[in-house]
Amino acid sequence: MSTKSQNNAATQQNVTLQQDAGSSDMNKIEKNEGQWLQHADHWYADGSLVLRVNKSLYKVHEGVLTRLAPNFFGGILSIPDGKEPGDPTREGTELFPLLLEGVDIQRFEDFLAWNYHSVPKTVLDDPFQKRRFFMNLLAISDMWQIDTGRDTAITELEKMALSPVERLELAVKYSVPHWVDEAVKDIFAAKVTSLKDEDIARLDCKVYSVLVKGAFMIETEIRRTAQVEPATERDPDWRCMDHAKCCATWKRVWWEVIGRKLLHPDIPISTDDIHWEVKKIHHKDISPQCMKDMVTEIESIVFVDKRIIAGVIEAILEFMGVGR
Ligand SMILES: [Zn+2]
Numbered sequence: 001m002s003t004k005s006q007n008n009a010a011t012q013q014n015v016t017l018q019q020d021a022g023s024s025d026m027n028k029i030e031k032n033e034g035q036w037l038q039h040a041d042h043w044y045a046d047g048s049l050v051l052r053v054n055k056s057l058y059k060v061h062e063g064v065l066t067r068l069a070p071n072f073f074g075g076i077l078s079i080p081d082g083k084e085p086g087d088p089t090r091e092g093t094e095l096f097p098l099l100l101e102g103v104d105i106q107r108f109e110d111f112l113a114w115n116y117h118s119v120p121k122t123v124l125d126d127p128f129q130k131r132r133f134f135m136n137l138l139a140i141s142d143m144w145q146i147d148t149g150r151d152t153a154i155t156e157l158e159k160m161a162l163s164p165v166e167r168l169e170l171a172v173k174y175s176v177p178h179w180v181d182e183a184v185k186d187i188f189a190a191k192v193t194s195l196k197d198e199d200i201a202r203l204d205c206k207v208y209s210v211l212v213k214g215a216f217m218i219e220t221e222i223r224r225t226a227q228v229e230p231a232t233e234r235d236p237d238w239r240c241m242d243h244a245k246c247c248a249t250w251k252r253v254w255w256e257v258i259g260r261k262l263l264h265p266d267i268p269i270s271t272d273d274i275h276w277e278v279k280k281i282h283h284k285d286i287s288p289q290c291m292k293d294m295v296t297e298i299e300s301i302v303f304v305d306k307r308i309i310a311g312v313i314e315a316i317l318e319f320m321g322v323g324r
């Protein structure tokens with residue numbers, strides 16, 4: 001982004017400093033000699049500030065933008081350039097437009113359309129464009145700390161059918177912590193290992209590595225769950241005649257029925273389904289009372305995969321700087 005310079009000497013010094021920081025164009029006020037064009041829609045005759053993004057010029061209302069994004073516009077516009085208001089050589093005029101560097105032009109125009117209530121109907125009627133529009137609004141609002149734009153974008157995007165990966169991507173990029181929980185659970189439900197390359201490319205590599213690590217841990221732990229039956233009641237119901245037999249049979253039945261289904265290579269059951277499967281078990285060597293106790297016990301268990309997913313969610317939130 002461009003900032004107003006105080007005088008030539010200061011500008012020279014700033015340019016040198018900025019070059020050191022790797023960005024040579026900062027603080028360079030360029031004169032409009034007809035190389036840039038007024039934007040067809042966002043050139044408001046009564047506007048008070050001319051902004052430039054790439055080769056387009058936008059005449060907008062300084063007061064509106066400053067109110068909307070006090071930190072960003074308030075910040076760059078408060079830097080004095082030593083020029084009087086009305087001076088045509090002042091930065092922010094058609095002759096010396098204020099350059100917004102590093103701003104995606106489509107995002108910027110979507111933001112202006114939202115700000116000036118001029119979102120074309122064709123955009124709102126087309127689900128794909130509408131999605132792009134509000135994603136852009138979210139990106140700009142996050143960058144410039146525009147709370148109303150951010151709230152609007154989040155509300156609108158929540159009504160749309162975004163994939164879990166898209167939700168997680170946006171949540172991490174633009175800090176929407178309340179999207180993380182459901183998105184991560186949905187990604188695990190559809191299997192992390194079946195993510196497509198384009199999905200993986202969307203995710204921050206730290207986030208992706210946390211998901212993969214979680215998936216590996218779950219795989220190991222599911223094998224353990226399949227192998228080791230949940231403990232039976234030590235103090236059985238008085239109607240149970242031979243509890244030792246109950247326990248031995250339970251151990252075998254768990255492995256043969258539940259274990260095999262958990263480890264099925266193509267259609268494994270989820271740990272959420274275990275209690276349904278256990279309810280179907282009726283074995284002559286397990287007393288009905290003990291079987292009933294088992295069902296109650298299993299309904300209360302939080303299986304290890306759920307705990308690992310909760311850990312993954314926690315790690316991602318922590319990475320976002322919003323640990324719970
Ligand atoms: Zn028993």
